Amino acid sequence: MGSRASSLLRDEEIEEIKKETGFSHSQITRLYSRFTSLDKGENGTLSREDFQRIPELAINPLGDRIINAFFPEGEDQVNFRGFMRTLAHFRPIEDNEKSKDQNGPEPLNSRSNKLHFAFQLYDLDKDDKISRDELLQVLRMMVGVNISDEQLGSIADRTIQEADQDGDSAISFTEFVKVLEKVDVEQKMSIRFLH
Amino acid sequence: MPSQQSPPVGLSPSSRPCTILISSQVPQQTAVLAGCRCVLVDFPSPSPFSRQCCAENPSSSSWNEPYLCLHSQGLGGEEAPEDEGSWGGLEVLLTLCLFQWATLRIERGAKEKNHPLYKPYVNGIIAKEPTSLEEEIKEIRRSGSSKALDTPEFELSDIFYFCRKGIETIMDDEVTKRFSAEELESWNLLSRTNYNFQYISLRLTVLWGLGVLIRYCFLLPLRIALAFTGISLLVVGTTVVGYLPSGRWKEFLSKHIHLMCYRICVRALTAIITYHDQENRPRNGGICVANHTSPIDVIILASDGYYAMVGQIHGGLMGVIQRAVVKACPHVWFERSEVKDRHLVAKRLTEHVQDKSKLPILIFPEGTCINNTSVMMFKKGSFAIGATVYPVAIKYDPQFGEAFWNSSKYGMVTYLLRMMTSWAIVCSVWYLPPMTRQPEEDAVQFANRVKSAIARQGGLVDLLWDGGLKREKVKDTFKEEQQKLYSKTIVGNHEDRSRS
Numbered sequence: 001m002g003s004r005a006s007s008l009l010r011d012e013e014i015e016e017i018k019k020e021t022g023f024s025h026s027q028i029t030r031l032y033s034r035f036t037s038l039d040k041g042e043n044g045t046l047s048r049e050d051f052q053r054i055p056e057l058a059i060n061p062l063g064d065r066i067i068n069a070f071f072p073e074g075e076d077q078v079n080f081r082g083f084m085r086t087l088a089h090f091r092p093i094e095d096n097e098k099s100k101d102q103n104g105p106e107p108l109n110s111r112s113n114k115l116h117f118a119f120q121l122y123d124l125d126k127d128d129k130i131s132r133d134e135l136l137q138v139l140r141m142m143v144g145v146n147i148s149d150e151q152l153g154s155i156a157d158r159t160i161q162e163a164d165q166d167g168d169s170a171i172s173f174t175e176f177v178k179v180l181e182k183v184d185v186e187q188k189m190s191i192r193f194l195h
Numbered sequence: 196m197p198s199q200q201s202p203p204v205g206l207s208p209s210s211r212p213c214t215i216l217i218s219s220q221v222p223q224q225t226a227v228l229a230g231c232r233c234v235l236v237d238f239p240s241p242s243p244f245s246r247q248c249c250a251e252n253p254s255s256s257s258w259n260e261p262y263l264c265l266h267s268q269g270l271g272g273e274e275a276p277e278d279e280g281s282w283g284g285l286e287v288l289l290t291l292c293l294f295q296w297a298t299l300r301i302e303r304g305a306k307e308k309n310h311p312l313y314k315p316y317v318n319g320i321i322a323k324e325p326t327s328l329e330e331e332i333k334e335i336r337r338s339g340s341s342k343a344l345d346t347p348e349f350e351l352s353d354i355f356y357f358c359r360k361g362i363e364t365i366m367d368d369e370v371t372k373r374f375s376a377e378e379l380e381s382w383n384l385l386s387r388t389n390y391n392f393q394y395i396s397l398r399l400t401v402l403w404g405l406g407v408l409i410r411y412c413f414l415l416p417l418r419i420a421l422a423f424t425g426i427s428l429l430v431v432g433t434t435v436v437g438y439l440p441s442g443r444w445k446e447f448l449s450k451h452i453h454l455m456c457y458r459i460c461v462r463a464l465t466a467i468i469t470y471h472d473q474e475n476r477p478r479n480g481g482i483c484v485a486n487h488t489s490p491i492d493v494i495i496l497a498s499d500g501y502y503a504m505v506g507q508i509h510g511g512l513m514g515v516i517q518r519a520v521v522k523a524c525p526h527v528w529f530e531r532s533e534v535k536d537r538h539l540v541a542k543r544l545t546e547h548v549q550d551k552s553k554l555p556i557l558i559f560p561e562g563t564c565i566n567n568t569s570v571m572m573f574k575k576g577s578f579a580i581g582a583t584v585y586p587v588a589i590k591y592d593p594q595f596g597e598a599f600w601n602s603s604k605y606g607m608v609t610y611l612l613r614m615m616t617s618w619a620i621v622c623s624v625w626y627l628p629p630m631t632r633q634p635e636e637d638a639v640q641f642a643n644r645v646k647s648a649i650a651r652q653g654g655l656v657d658l659l660w661d662g663g664l665k666r667e668k669v670k671d672t673f674k675e676e677q678q679k680l681y682s683k684t685i686v687g688n689h690e691d692r693s694r695s
Binding site: 027030031034037038051052053054055056057058059060061062063066087090117118121122138139142143144145146147151155159163171176179180182183184185188189190191192193194 | 319320321322334335338339340349351352353354355356357358359360361362363364365366367368369370371372375660664668669673674675676677678679681682685686
């Protein structure tokens with residue numbers, strides 16, 4: 001019956017999440033409702049299986065990498081705070097935020113943090129570098145069986161060659177940012193809410 | 196600026212006045228009697244009970260008052276409702292006014308306590324642009340690259356597309372929400388359907404308590420008695436008829452016993468059904484397909500027509516009913532083991548439809564219950580047989596009682612109890628013109644064509660996803676399709692490869 005009503009978010013929690021992520025009150029409650037509907041076990045956390053139950057995510061070639069981004073190192077469950085923290089990267093950048101003072105911590109949805117999120121999708125072993133192997137693995141996920149190993153290898157080599165500046169045959173985060181400096185990250189990595 | 200009118204009957208003077216939009220087919224006297232301000236609008240047909248219609252109606256946006264949307268269906272428009280005696284247009288109107296008032300009270304109560312309300316967003320929470328994979332990736336590449344040519348080449352920024360699409364589906368996807376009950380914007384005095392139930396005033400609690408009393412102590416026993424009568428009459432009647440020799444009398448009695456018992460069951464649920472286009476009703480040798488929301492669909496359709504049912508033999512009470520009715524007229528029941536054998540199923544169905552003396556078959560091709568906001572993939576089996584298909588669209592109005600059966604949450608008995616303790620089941624049934632498979636179509640395309648027709652008529656979203664995803668994982672072929680599409684953006688087609 002009314003199980004959702006019994007696990008309501010407390011106001012203090014909503015305020016904390018608001019401060020941390022920048023989402024509005026109504027957006028937070030709406031996403032909480034979404035979180036609870038995904039939480040089939042009703043224990044307040046989501047596991048990888050809960051995400052994989054979304055068919056449109058399961059058919060995404062990088063679905064597993066995206067799901068992985070929600071789980072901190074070595075953990076198998078994510079609570080609502082963690083869920084919101086990850087989703088916060090995709091909040092659109094508002095005009096008044098661009099001119100905020102530089103003393104506070106960087107907002108989760110800044111251009112740099114959005115790029116870092118994408119960087120982590122490539123960086124499989126989390127060593128802050130995209131090696132040739134890692135790039136190959138991610139490419140293989142994206143193209144499936146449709147491209148041969150040699151062709152994929154040459155694509156990876158070309159990409160690293162173009163991006164690499166310090167000659168270590170790997171792409172660091174700074175090099176990653178440099179390659180994508182012209183791309184409209186703010187728009188392409190943002191999800192607009194209807195309300 | 197609209198002038199102030201006296202508030203509708205049943206509302207206290209302190210609550211805000213309510214405006215009612217009515218379609219031109221609703222008899223005006225009923226609305227005027229309630230003392231509400233009424234504005235005649237022409238709704239774009241055919242969406243029933245359409246809250247969406249109100250949103251699209253341009254004149255409503257200039258009002259800052261709450262409004263109630265009443266469509267002709269279910270209110271004695273061109274077709275009179277099934278059960279005219281007890282639930283006339285006026286009672287329904289007043290009940291709807293009551294629900295609207297209850298919703299307003301909750302909003303006021305929440306505002307007084309300074310609590311922001313949880314508002315369900317029926318149209319989705321995020322903006323999704325319907326662009327294809329190729330277009331999006333091209334756009335991303337174009338924005339980052341200074342190259343003039345649009346040659347297919349991998350860019351590090353390609354990942355943005357998959358990333359955003361993935362996160363979008365985590366926030367709001369099209370499929371998983373079809374397997375749980377629809378959220379309502381207004382409260383219908385059933386605590387099970389409202390998230391803000393705690394933000395209420397004393398008056399509302401009293402009203403809700405009264406509602407509980409009426410529903411559980413008065414309506415429920417009445418309905419259980421009726422259901423019991425209906426089912427026992429069905430079992431006894433069909434068994435008796437089964438002993439008669441085959442002939443005109445047997446058929447005549449069988450038909451009328453079936454119809455009578457189903458109609459008693461309809462009363463037992465207090466279902467207010469509006470049938471449209473009854474001239475398109477299925478005929479012998481045809482297959483009737485409909486969208487599936489709950490087991491009640493069968494009762495609703497069978498109380499207006501004489502069908503042969505298809506299904507698996509169950510144990511318990513269901514099995515008793517099944518074994519009894521098949522004595523009076525030939526239904527198509529399968530043993531559990533036979534259900535898996537598709538050829539056997541197809542063969543028996545084909546034999547049935549080819550015999551013109553046998554009744555039209557009733558099938559729900561979705562294979563599972565969907566929450567009545569969308570129509571999911573139709574299984575192609577019944578469309579490959581080659582018989583005439585009679586599509587039927589069923590749309591429930593969730594304001595009076597949620598008819599969707601969430602089988603993972605509630606068992607059958609709990610579900611029936613919930614149905615019998617709701618206010619009423621209000622629905623519309625449209626009989627669409629018959630369709631046959633065209634020579635250039637295969638079974639799947641034919642099934643999709645029928646599905647689109649049903650979705651369009653019922654105002655439902657037409658989805659290609661399989662209803663079986665409720666329990667099963669999605670097939671890998673869809674992911675492979677995505678990968679194939681993406682590969683084309685990196686290496687292009689065979690001809691392009693020689694150039695790069």
